[in-house]
Amino acid sequence: MKAEFNKELIKKYDRPGPRYTSYPPATEFTQEVNSKHYIKKLIESNQRKTPLSLYFHIPFCEQRCLYCGCNVIISHRKGIEVPYLERVYREMELVSQYLDKDRKVVQLHWGGGTPNYLEPEQIKVFFEEIVKRFPIDENAEISIELDPRYLTDEQIKTIKEVGFNRVSLGIQDLNPKVQRAVNRIQPYELIKEKIEKLRETGFESINVDLIYGLPYQTKESFEETVEKVIELNPDRIATYSFAYIPDVKPHQQLLPKESLPSAEEKLRILEMIIDKFQSAGYVYIGMDHFAKPHDELAVAQRKGELWRNFQGYTTKKGVELLGFGATSIGMLYDSYFQNFKTLREYNNAVDKGEIPIFRGYILSEDDFIRREVIMDIMCNLGVDFKKIENMFEIDFKDYFERELEELKEMEEDGLIKIEEDKIRILPVGRLLIRNVAMVFDAHLRKKRELKFSRTI
Numbered sequence: 001m002k003a004e005f006n007k008e009l010i011k012k013y014d015r016p017g018p019r020y021t022s023y024p025p026a027t028e029f030t031q032e033v034n035s036k037h038y039i040k041k042l043i044e045s046n047q048r049k050t051p052l053s054l055y056f057h058i059p060f061c062e063q064r065c066l067y068c069g070c071n072v073i074i075s076h077r078k079g080i081e082v083p084y085l086e087r088v089y090r091e092m093e094l095v096s097q098y099l100d101k102d103r104k105v106v107q108l109h110w111g112g113g114t115p116n117y118l119e120p121e122q123i124k125v126f127f128e129e130i131v132k133r134f135p136i137d138e139n140a141e142i143s144i145e146l147d148p149r150y151l152t153d154e155q156i157k158t159i160k161e162v163g164f165n166r167v168s169l170g171i172q173d174l175n176p177k178v179q180r181a182v183n184r185i186q187p188y189e190l191i192k193e194k195i196e197k198l199r200e201t202g203f204e205s206i207n208v209d210l211i212y213g214l215p216y217q218t219k220e221s222f223e224e225t226v227e228k229v230i231e232l233n234p235d236r237i238a239t240y241s242f243a244y245i246p247d248v249k250p251h252q253q254l255l256p257k258e259s260l261p262s263a264e265e266k267l268r269i270l271e272m273i274i275d276k277f278q279s280a281g282y283v284y285i286g287m288d289h290f291a292k293p294h295d296e297l298a299v300a301q302r303k304g305e306l307w308r309n310f311q312g313y314t315t316k317k318g319v320e321l322l323g324f325g326a327t328s329i330g331m332l333y334d335s336y337f338q339n340f341k342t343l344r345e346y347n348n349a350v351d352k353g354e355i356p357i358f359r360g361y362i363l364s365e366d367d368f369i370r371r372e373v374i375m376d377i378m379c380n381l382g383v384d385f386k387k388i389e390n391m392f393e394i395d396f397k398d399y400f401e402r403e404l405e406e407l408k409e410m411e412e413d414g415l416i417k418i419e420e421d422k423i424r425i426l427p428v429g430r431l432l433i434r435n436v437a438m439v440f441d442a443h444l445r446k447k448r449e450l451k452f453s454r455t456i
């Protein structure tokens with residue numbers, strides 16, 4: 001089922017809301033949940049014997065891209081990563097002592113920042129430190145984010161040798177004027193050369209990231225980028241909408257504001273993106289993600305088994321995610337935990353021998369039910385009432401009476417179809433799944449009601 005672009009409906013439903021990489025979203029995390037809760041939950045998790053997913057955050061970059069919304073440390077001066085890596089090893093030690101040794105890692109991801117900020121030898125040692133503490137499944141999905149500008153042949157060789165089998169490259173936009181404006185110069189030829197090298201080296205899956213809404217972009221200019229990306233033939237493509245928040249990210253003030261595309265132009269770009277990638281044979285997964293029809297993400301979505309975590313869409317529902325490094329977030333069965341965001345606080349905690357948890361969240365029974373419904377909407381394009389009733393022993397129509405009433409407007413607008421025993425997302429609703437999910441978000445509802453009661 002292809003996604004259909006309907007400008008009027010996108011405008012009608014355009015409102016801020018979570019991307020639901022978790023439910024409840026990270027904005028609900030609280031500092032009342034700390035490392036003591038984490039230890040308790042880690043120990044409990046052994047009874048479930050669930051496989052593990054590990055996320056490692058490498059927050060360093062050589063240069064700042066002016067659109068960047070991440071928490072990063074910019075430094076040409078190599079060496080600052082050395083004490084950080086030592087602390088990440090120490091953090092692994094602190095966490096792994098509570099886990100049964102036979103729990104296999106089925107998914108492992110290095111994100112950033114720029115993981116290829118590390119030298120080949122550092123990559124090797126880092127990986128050895130992980131393997132020392134966590135057994136990796138032979139079919140594990142092992143992925144890394146790469147910055148093509150600094151990627152060397154030696155690094156490509158090393159990441160392959162240590163075991164990575166998936167890579168993700170930040171392309172953003174191939175237009176030289178846009179690249180200059182955002183301070184990220186990487187010619188098409190360079191990216192092509194790196195992708196060819198990665199393929200030659202045997203990488204099975206290549207993901208690329210694009211961003212729309214950057215300065216000087218027009219539908220026509222970005223169309224050239226999209227066409228060149230299709231020629232590069234990646235397996236997955238993520239096209240993020242640029243969030244201009246100069247008050248929160250002061251470096252964005254250096255972007256030429258007057259050359260940012262208008263909201264109307266951004267919609268033209270989005271329409272073109274949806275059309276071009278779908279016409280080229282990519283499946284629209286949701287939330288700006290595309291994948292080839294044989295890719296695991298598309299297969300899992302067809303089977304109704306897709307899920308979301310802090311890295312986006314994943315085929316590994318039911319694993320427990322442990323986050324390592326500053327800012328990283330973990331997701332256990334019934335709880336979320338986030339590490340300190342600044343290096344100073346992260347370092348302090350680890351140096352004191354504490355697991356560096358800054359905040360977290362423990363799910364209620366209601367959160368569990370709503371998380372399942374929201375994830376089914378976001379990932380599997382519909383909700384099967386019987387499935388939810390069997391999982392949680394509720395009567396779906398009774399439990400969600402208010403939500404089903406509220407959804408009627410979306411049904412009238414053609415976004416969804418409410419049937420006797422299910423809700424289906426229709427082609428027009430595929431670009432608005434977040435809005436459908438938001439109807440089931442009890443935390444959002446509470447905030448809205450609070451705001452409403454304050455204003456009247």
Ligand code: SF4
Pocket residue numbers: 060061063064065068069070072112113114147170
């Ligand atoms: S390389 Fe990535 S993380 Fe680093 S500054 Fe650029 S966008 Fe941000």
